[in-house]
Amino acid sequence: MDAQGIKQCLEDSGLRCTPQRYSVMSFLMEHAGHPTAAEIFEGVNRLDPRSSRATTYNNLRDLVQAGLVREVAMEGRAARFDAKGAQHHHFICDKCGKVEDIDWYTVPQPGSESLGKRIVRECELIVRGLCTKCVPRRASQNSSRVVSAV
Amino acid sequence: MDAQGIKQCLEDSGLRCTPQRYSVMSFLMEHAGHPTAAEIFEGVNRLDPRSSRATTYNNLRDLVQAGLVREVAMEGRAARFDAKGAQHHHFICDKCGKVEDIDWYTVPQPGSESLGKRIVRECELIVRGLCTKCVPRRASQNSSRVVSAV
DNA sequence: ATTTCATATTAGACATAATCTAATTGCTAT
DNA sequence: ATAGCAATTAGATTATGTCTAATATGAAAT
Numbered sequence: 604m605d606a607q608g609i610k611q612c613l614e615d616s617g618l619r620c621t622p623q624r625y626s627v628m629s630f631l632m633e634h635a636g637h638p639t640a641a642e643i644f645e646g647v648n649r650l651d652p653r654s655s656r657a658t659t660y661n662n663l664r665d666l667v668q669a670g671l672v673r674e675v676a677m678e679g680r681a682a683r684f685d686a687k688g689a690q691h692h693h694f695i696c697d698k699c700g701k702v703e704d705i706d707w708y709t710v711p712q713p714g715s716e717s718l719g720k721r722i723v724r725e726c727e728l729i730v731r732g733l734c735t736k737c738v739p740r741r742a743s744q745n746s747s748r749v750v751s752a753v
Numbered sequence: 754m755d756a757q758g759i760k761q762c763l764e765d766s767g768l769r770c771t772p773q774r775y776s777v778m779s780f781l782m783e784h785a786g787h788p789t790a791a792e793i794f795e796g797v798n799r800l801d802p803r804s805s806r807a808t809t810y811n812n813l814r815d816l817v818q819a820g821l822v823r824e825v826a827m828e829g830r831a832a833r834f835d836a837k838g839a840q841h842h843h844f845i846c847d848k849c850g851k852v853e854d855i856d857w858y859t860v861p862q863p864g865s866e867s868l869g870k871r872i873v874r875e876c877e878l879i880v881r882g883l884c885t886k887c888v889p890r891r892a893s894q895n896s897s898r899v900v901s902a903v
Numbered sequence: 904a905t906t907t908c909a910t911a912t913t914a915g916a917c918a919t920a921a922t923c924t925a926a927t928t929g930c931t932a933t
Numbered sequence: 934a935t936a937g938c939a940a941t942t943a944g945a946t947t948a949t950g951t952c953t954a955a956t957a958t959g960a961a962a963t
Contacts, residue, residue, distance in 0.1 A: 619930080621940065640921080655942045660921065662940095676826035679950075681920060697874060723882040724847060732873040769959080771911060790950080805913045810950065812911095829921070831949060 604632060616669035623647070623654040624662045628686065631672060637683040637693075637702040675702060692728035698737040705730060754782060766819035773797070773804040777812045778836065781822060787833040787843075787852040825852060842877060846884035855880060 604612070609628050610620040618624060626647040631638070638646065644659040654662075663684060666672035675683045675693055683702055692705040705728070754762070759778050760770040768774060776797040781788070784796065794809040804812075813834060816822035825833045825843055833852055842855040855878070 619939075621930090623941075641919095655944095657922080657943080658941055674828045676828045678824050678826045678832060682828060694871065720885045720888050721844065721882055722888050723880055725881045727879045727881070729877045729879060730873055731875045731877070732871055735870045738870050738872050769910075771958085773912070791948095805915095807914080807951080808912055 612671065613669075616671055618665055618669055623658050624665070626654060627659060627662045628666060628671065631666075631684060631686040635685060635704070637675065637685050639681040639683055641681060643684065692730065694730045694732070694734065696734035696737055697731055698733055701734050701736075703734060762821065763819075766821055768815055768819055773808050774812045774815070776804060777809060778816060778821065781816075781834060781836040782838075785835060785854070787825065787835050789831040789833055791831060793834065842880065844880045844882070844884065846887055847881055848883055848887040851884050851886075853884060 606625075606629075609625060609632070613620045613624060613628060627643060630643055630646045634646065640660060640663055643663070644654070644656055647654055647659065663672065663674070667674050667684075671687060673685050673687050675685070675695075677683060677695070677700065680700055685702075685704075689706070692708065694703040694705050695701070696703075708728070708730075756775075756779075759775060759782070763770045763774060763778060777793060780793055780796050788796065790810060790813055793813070794804070794806055797804055797809065813822065813824075817824050817834075821837060823835050823837050825835070825845075827833060827845070827850065830850055835852075835854075839856065842858065844853040844855050845851070846853075858878070858880075
């Protein structure tokens with residue numbers, strides 16, 4: 604997406620396209636590897652204008668609230684962020700913490716009869732296990748590849 | 754589950770049944786409301802013997818590793834814990850942060866052909882939105898109850 | 904019962920992640 | 934130009950979780 608497109612995108616969501624906010628959004632679109640807030644802060648500050656840590660957090664919060672960015676909370680580690688493109692879920696490696704997009708699986712939506720009075724905004728599937736790099740050589744083909752989904 | 758059952762349960766997982774560890778496990782089984790580590794620490798210390806904060810965290814980590822307890826990471830808030838009973842997923846309220854068990858929905862497991870060399874340990878569905886207490890009066894019956902699952 | 908040794912516990916220091924504050928700057932509309 | 938609101942900033946602060954080094958405990962061997 605070009606600069607104009609990002610600007611449009613932000614403004615359609617009611618957010619001003621400030622240089623710092625633009626940088627965060629742009630960085631997230633170019634780096635699909637689910638960076639942490641600290642990585643984003645570092646990344647955008649390699650360019651001008653410099654942004655503060657508070658602003659990076661503020662802008663991430665605004666972008667998440669606007670629904671343009673997804674935040675993935677991690678057990679014991681810093682949260683990770685990604686620009687919402689095509690809808691997808693996440694695979695999180697138990698060992699190295701890497702987050703991979705899952706586009707090879709879809710979750711059928713719960714029937715509304717089971718939701719009671721709740722308002723559902725979003726469903727996310729988190730699949731946990733070992734990524735291809737962390738799988739021990741001989742294990743990838745054996746029976747431990749079991750899914751314990753409900 | 755009675756005291757003997759909890760002891761058995763811990764030992765079957767290779768964990769010694771120490772008073773502090775027993776307290777944590779017992780507390781989690783009696784309090785299904787997904788307490789935070791701080792709440793668990795407070796809760797078990799209303800009884801004897803007293804446990805330290807470090808021990809509470811150590812024991813939670815051990816119990817999670819042993820697969821007896823589930824940790825649910827929260828965006829911007831403290832992680833929450835629950836004893837794994839029957840398998841279930843979680844509904845997290847955007848507004849009040851309450852975590853509710855979802856037992857009214859099942860996730861079909863991904864076909865193994867789509868997993869590549871990954872080893873999948875667990876699939877968890879996180880449904881986000883507004884819980885029944887946080888739903889505005891007039892909104893509960895309207896069209897905003899849309900599920901945006903992939 | 905005593906010794907031995909790995910495991911568990913403890914208090915508090917430390918590390919990290921994220922938020923808050925108060926002052927300042929920069930848009931935007933008039 | 935200027936008024937008023939939104940955004941930014943540096944740094945302090947809070948919240949959450951981890952580490953360290955000393956001590957205690959429990960189980961097995963003797």
